[in-house]
Amino acid sequence: MTHRLLPLALATALLPACLAQSPSAPAEQPLTAIPWSPSLDLADMDRAADPCVDFYQYVCGGWMKNNPIPPDQAAWSVYAKLGENNRQFLWGILEEDAKLTHRTPAQQKIGDYYAACMNTDAINARGLAPLQPELDRIAALQDRKQIAAFLREGADHRGLYFLGAGAEPDPKNAGMMIVGIEAGGLGLPDRDYYTKTDARSQDIRQHFVAYMAHLLALAGEPQVQADQDAAAVMKIETALATASLTRVERRDPYNTYHPMKIDAVDALIPALELSAYLSQEHVPDSVLANVDVAQPKFLAALQTELATESLDSIKAYLRIHALNAAAPSLSSVFEDARFDFYSKYLRGVPQMPARWKRCEGQVDRYLGEALGQEFVARTFAPDTKQKVLVMTDQIEQAMQQEIENLDWMSPGTKQAAIAKLHLVDNKIGYPNKWRDYSSLAIERSDYFGNVLRAHAFDEKRDWTKVGKPVDKSEWFMSPPTVNAYYDPQMNDINFPAGVLQPPLYDSKEDDAPNYGDTGGTIGHELTHGFDDEGRQFDGQGNLKDWWTATDAKGFEDHISCLRDQFAGYVIVDDIHINSKLTSGEDTADLGGTLLAYLAWKKQTAAMHLESSDGFTPDQRFFVGYAQWACENERPENLRVSAITNPHSPGKYRVNGIVADLPQFQQAFGCKVGQPMVSAKVCKIW
Numbered sequence: 001m002t003h004r005l006l007p008l009a010l011a012t013a014l015l016p017a018c019l020a021q022s023p024s025a026p027a028e029q030p031l032t033a034i035p036w037s038p039s040l041d042l043a044d045m046d047r048a049a050d051p052c053v054d055f056y057q058y059v060c061g062g063w064m065k066n067n068p069i070p071p072d073q074a075a076w077s078v079y080a081k082l083g084e085n086n087r088q089f090l091w092g093i094l095e096e097d098a099k100l101t102h103r104t105p106a107q108q109k110i111g112d113y114y115a116a117c118m119n120t121d122a123i124n125a126r127g128l129a130p131l132q133p134e135l136d137r138i139a140a141l142q143d144r145k146q147i148a149a150f151l152r153e154g155a156d157h158r159g160l161y162f163l164g165a166g167a168e169p170d171p172k173n174a175g176m177m178i179v180g181i182e183a184g185g186l187g188l189p190d191r192d193y194y195t196k197t198d199a200r201s202q203d204i205r206q207h208f209v210a211y212m213a214h215l216l217a218l219a220g221e222p223q224v225q226a227d228q229d230a231a232a233v234m235k236i237e238t239a240l241a242t243a244s245l246t247r248v249e250r251r252d253p254y255n256t257y258h259p260m261k262i263d264a265v266d267a268l269i270p271a272l273e274l275s276a277y278l279s280q281e282h283v284p285d286s287v288l289a290n291v292d293v294a295q296p297k298f299l300a301a302l303q304t305e306l307a308t309e310s311l312d313s314i315k316a317y318l319r320i321h322a323l324n325a326a327a328p329s330l331s332s333v334f335e336d337a338r339f340d341f342y343s344k345y346l347r348g349v350p351q352m353p354a355r356w357k358r359c360e361g362q363v364d365r366y367l368g369e370a371l372g373q374e375f376v377a378r379t380f381a382p383d384t385k386q387k388v389l390v391m392t393d394q395i396e397q398a399m400q401q402e403i404e405n406l407d408w409m410s411p412g413t414k415q416a417a418i419a420k421l422h423l424v425d426n427k428i429g430y431p432n433k434w435r436d437y438s439s440l441a442i443e444r445s446d447y448f449g450n451v452l453r454a455h456a457f458d459e460k461r462d463w464t465k466v467g468k469p470v471d472k473s474e475w476f477m478s479p480p481t482v483n484a485y486y487d488p489q490m491n492d493i494n495f496p497a498g499v500l501q502p503p504l505y506d507s508k509e510d511d512a513p514n515y516g517d518t519g520g521t522i523g524h525e526l527t528h529g530f531d532d533e534g535r536q537f538d539g540q541g542n543l544k545d546w547w548t549a550t551d552a553k554g555f556e557d558h559i560s561c562l563r564d565q566f567a568g569y570v571i572v573d574d575i576h577i578n579s580k581l582t583s584g585e586d587t588a589d590l591g592g593t594l595l596a597y598l599a600w601k602k603q604t605a606a607m608h609l610e611s612s613d614g615f616t617p618d619q620r621f622f623v624g625y626a627q628w629a630c631e632n633e634r635p636e637n638l639r640v641s642a643i644t645n646p647h648s649p650g651k652y653r654v655n656g657i658v659a660d661l662p663q664f665q666q667a668f669g670c671k672v673g674q675p676m677v678s679a680k681v682c683k684i685w
């Protein structure tokens with residue numbers, strides 16, 4: 001699953017990205033309407049810059065100057081600013097639903113979940129008590145043979161600690177759901193944090209050990225023992241990280257596809273008794289012969305740790321992971337400790353987000369479609385959906401023409417590519433069928449219990465999918481989300497209502513900036529079906545090689561051009577873009593922008609377009625395209641992104657792309673030798 005905008009906190013160890021204002025700013029209030037912003041804003045520009053030297057500075061210089069990073073954010077962008085507006089609007093909905101006397105079932109659930117989360121007096125008064133039963137069960141373990149039963153006992157509420165397991169589409173039969181087992185078990189954002197030897201990485205590891213010890217001390221463990229336990233846990237996690245695939249290795253879906261019979265899985269990691277766990281989750285016997293193990297080497301390493309590390313060290317691992325996962329839902333001392341490490345230290349964020357923002361994020365995470373229904377009803381006009389569908393169809397037509405005209409692809413592979421293109425499902429705004437939360441009990445007086453029940457609801461919903469046909473109508477983002485994604489196994493592109501708001505899309509705006517921005521996003525997600533990862537799935541979503549060897553080499557030759565180009569860009573300090581990690585997103589940026597431009601030219605071919613605001617129509621397209629990427633980012637966060645983020649920084653998602661587009665160079669009169677004209681033009685799709 002790939003996205004044009006990657007949320008800052010995808011790892012379980014990181015806090016959700018939330019937005020805030022400076023302490024000196026006026027007190028925030030819920031919004032009754034989402035503020036309008038122009039799709040092409042002259043105030044965001046730096047007209048003193050030369051567009052042929054630094055187009056990003058030209059289009060975003062004013063925005064960067066006038067939009068400093070809020071004190072509780074690791075980064076700030078046009079996307080994040082719209083996300084803040086959406087959240088502040090949702091805040092008003094939640095405040096209202098928390099107070100209404102007569103409510104629908106959905107309003108009761110989101111209103112009471114929010115109210116329980118906002119009741120910090122009650123949360124602080126309970127302290128560690130909500131988690132104490134779990135800690136007591138860990139303390140009661142007398143033998144390592146009891147670990148598997150312990151993990152099964154509470155898995156529906158908190159998972160398996162060491163790894164992830166659940167339903168996934170069968171990579172070789174994408175219409176059916178099977179069991180997938182994923183590597184996990186790490187408290188730092190990526191395995192590279194455990195293996196890199198530079199001074200910064202060593203410092204991070206020292207701070208991480210200190211943070212783990214601090215959690216144990218807060219839970220009542222003597223400091224000397226807490227320090228020893230934290231060091232033991234770091235040793236376990238380092239062994240697991242060393243056995244884990246890198247993010248670049250995981251980009252190849254064949255590296256994470258290992259079908260096994262459940263007996264073979266049990267033989268690989270007998271300590272976890274996974275067959276008993278799957279039986280507990282009522283997994284049908286018919287699918288137990290085809291369990292997809294993403295990383296067998298990780299499971300083997302985990303078995304070694306569980307079999308050879310002392311029981312005390314394993315129990316320390318379980319205590320720390322229980323505390324770390326629960327910290328955002330416990331009293332403020334635990335929440336503050338987690339924030340201080342993951343946000344303040346690791347990402348340079350000086351201030352905790354306002355409580356309402358954290359609570360809104362919780363409701364969106366666990367009751368996203370209930371909250372989304374209210375968002376859609378108030379913000380998303382029916383004609384927007386229709387207009388975006390028309391734009392999507394035009395961009396798909398442009399892609400078909402580009403495929404037909406490729407000089408490096410054979411006719412047979414072109415035919416297969418076009419067949420896949422025609423099978424893409426375009427999902428705009430919100431699901432056709434809303435999720436049913438009626439079985440989820442939400443209590444106004446029990447915040448921690450709400451979190452546990454919500455997690456158990458999701459787990460049960462997930463496990464009931466196994467052995468059944470894939471639900472092609474399902475969404476994996478809530479409607480208010482400011483983001484979009486392509487799913488290679490569903491072969492669909494998804495655009496929530498939240499991302500189809502001004503300034504990213506404005507139905508009243510002229511076509512040039514709308515096609516530049518939203519059209520570019522549509523083209524971006526569509527191109528993901530044909531990037532280095534997505535191209536390995538066919539139109540049905542199956543992992544299948546539908547390329548000739550010559551065509552595959554032609555693709556690799558073309559994408560290598562882009563990889564070489566982006567590898568030359570510096571993110572921060574002396575850290576360059578890891579273009580093997582970002583190549584899928586870079587390919588989608590380049591292909592998506594070109595497709596949007598071609599679709600816009602066809603859409604307006606019969607129109608007499610006038611210059612506006614001092615720009616030609618073509619210039620307005622490219623300015624509209626680039627202004628979605630305006631951002632500011634803290635150096636600490638850039639260092640994290642260099643390891644974990646498959647997207648390049650905004651500056652290069654603009655400059656690196658337009659430098660490969662002759663259409664841009666013609667629009668602004670750029671000459672050979674200027675920075676925005678690549679010496680070697682890269683083109684894939």
